Amino acid sequence: MKKITILSGKGGVGKSSILASLAITISKEKDIICADCDVDASNLALVLGAEKQEEWENLTTNKEAVFDLTKCNSCKKCFEECYFKAIGWKDDKPYLKDFSCEGCGTCQIVCPQNAISLKEINNAKIGYSNTRYNFKVVSGQLNVGSSGSGKVVFKVRKKAEELSNNCNLMLIDSAAGIGCPVIASVSGTDHAIIITEPTPSGISDMKRAFKVVNHFKISCSIIINKWDINEINSGKIEEFANSKNISIISKIPFDKKFAKALTKMIPIIILDKNYEKIFLDIKEKLFKEIYKNEKI
């Protein structure tokens, strides 16, 4: 199964909108599955109009420190050695601050009294939806204020793998940014599509996204969304792509209909038949990239 990640660095450039229509296009000839790895703000199922989740399960990917104060001798070692400053000190005893514990276990190791243990915590839920387009979307949602988004991303990808049966393609929607959850979305995949827009921010963030993809030695292609809002900047993106030998597989013009599609929760390709040709073209070029050395 080929795995393709969609990322952008900058948020709101159209990752999920484009992925949804591309998924529908590909699903007409291949069995696919989608993984929404934006576990802070999972939107892909919404874009595809699948409001109902088939099943949710709670997920434990993190641990946090628990103090047995009857054993504690107030030596303060845990407080001093916590690199994440997650331990507070009050009435000469430690307490755990909100939203800070990484579950690393250093406090447990340094405690001379064996007064600290690690307890597993539910930090996310994970589930999948059946879309009306004949493929599933696996989503995860990190609990409010929980840490560990990278690990939850891996769980979402694993769940998608379990549900993939005979699928020959997995499309992964990553979060904005280039940090921990994005690295977890990109690593070990076969190809990445970087979506960008012709603004100074879009260009800067595209370059940063490219560095991450390049670090993992993953081949990539670029889609310029809203390419006509600034043709000079679009030209700069093309120059960059040329210099790095990356294909630009589509230039999509600005269209208010994308907002309408989101509001109605109908992908653009269903809302406006004119987009069928655009996405067929993206699919063709994408396949050329990912099946370069193989027979399709």
Added chain:
Amino acid sequence: MMVKIIGITGGKGGTGKSTVATAIAHQLSKKYEVLLVDADVDCPNDHLILNLKRNEYKIVQQRIPTWNKDKCINCGLCGTVCKTNAIVNIPNKSPMFISTQCNGCGACFFKCPVKAINWTNKDIGKIYFNNQDKIHLLSGELKENEPVSEFIINSLNEIITKIVQNYDYIIIDTAAGTHCPVIAALEMCDEVFAVTEPTPLGKHDLEVILNLLVKLKIKSNIILNRSDIGDKKFIEVLSKDMKIDIISEISYSKEIVNNYANGVPIENKQINEITIKIIK
């Protein structure tokens, strides 16, 4: 006057956080001493929108372990306590270390029975500071392939604490999402404006971030951007349910899009009104 620290966030990406943050900073800077903090350290863009120069101010480092191979007895305990898979045990050899996976927690250092582990540092990002222009800009930037964005935010927060008394208003522009780096950036704020758009996606992500703000006990407001593209009801219902006001509606305009694409801060009636509410 007392300094007021305002956070700009939103959950969903691309709703206009940086556009609003830079516009408010620009407006306030006409009368007040303003520090704009770009806390979207994965993808910092405020300097691009305002066309401000960034001067390197500090390199942010994180500690990482290093092994003294003469002392190491190849027991493998360090690898077993590492929760981020940065240490790979190799039989009869010192372990292999993957630096980009390491968050510096120290579990390996303290677990080692023969004190064979010492500390060294790796660069994980940079802080830029510009205090020559009308708006002072503090901008954090994570090094590509480093995972722990919040360490850069912590460094920003330390600097803010040191220079806070120089300013009337500090505007903190956060990343998209709701995880660690966003929480770290919001911790300093007296009041937060969540920028959203009138779509089911905007609503979904806004609800997550508002729930977080309630948990953090920070006063919050909603700014509805591109209010005429989509359906406002999505956000109005949520605003009512959560009793958090929509304090401004900014309608879509081609001019804003063009200015953004050309690196110019926006000036309009709604931004003026938001600024007046902040000053009150």
